[in-house]
Amino acid sequence: MACAACTEVLDESWGLTPSVELRPEPFGALAYHFGNRRLTFLKTRQLVAVVRGLDEAPDVRSALAAGGVAEREWPAYVAALRNLAATDMIRPIAAAAGEGR
Structure with a gap:
């Protein structure tokens, strides 16, 4: 993989923020x-699949x-995931645990 800075994110457990809803x-x-x-806007169905899959992965x-x-x-x-995290659409699981996740 070309992005060495991506490795840290790849190994983290993230999920949809509890106060976020996705509308297909x-x-x-x-x-x-x-x-x-x-x-x-999540502009591709594949990105939607990844974001939805974060909670289970x-x-x-x-x-x-x-x-x-x-x-x-x-x-x-x-x-793209970092951009979503910057607006609190997704977050590391440990951070979301305090909100009933």
Whole structure:
């Protein structure tokens, strides 16, 4: 994998923030955060599959593999996941545990 900085994220356990809902759309999904009232577009169905799979997967690497993402595309997906984390749409599982996860 070309992105050495991605390795740390790949080994982490992340999940959807409890106050976020995903609404399926033809292009992918809308993610709405009921706490901060942010709306985010997930522009591909594959990204939606990865985000939904985060809660069940032991780590990001497993969620990407289960979502059918080719390893050469992982850096782009890690960047997308980091952007989602920056708006609190997803977060590390340990951080979400305090909210009833």
